[in-house]
């Protein structure tokens with residue numbers, strides 16, 4: 793998949809979402825809950841940092857989804873991590889295989905670093921999936937308000953539409969072609 797194909801594919805996926813403006817990643821989480829018909833819990837976690845470790849995780853259990861994000865980083869980075877995990881969800885990537893016991897243990901306040909590492913070591917997503925999730929994460933804020941803008945463009949009042957029509961025709965008459 794070349795870059796253009798990748799971008800177009802991600803645009804198409806994000807373009808289906810009606811994200812309100814101003815952009816708020818929490819609103820996107822609500823949308824995801826509606827689309828998937830299941831609860832999504834977004835939780836901070838002190839994820840051990842080592843080479844190749846992810847800063848976020850999407851864990852899918854039988855009846856709900858969890859996004860765990862790095863607690864020890866800036867707010868902006870945290871929001872990006874959440875958006876990246878949402879990217880994986882939107883793109884129908886595989887979530888982290890979940891074992892209910894492991895998930896419950898992960899979500900317990902006193903984390904066992906060994907367990908966290910065991911779970912994280914299984915997050916070997918394909919590079920392509922990582923790229924796609926990154927692109928989607930970057931496109932989500934741009935998509936905010938797009939559907940409202942499209943709607944607004946359709947709802948041009950009759951008077952204005954007439955004016956636009958007139959302008960268009962006089963321009964056409966002058967240049968002899970559509971511009």
Ligand SMILES: [Zn+2]
Nearest residue numbers: 876917922925
């Ligand atoms: Zn990822």
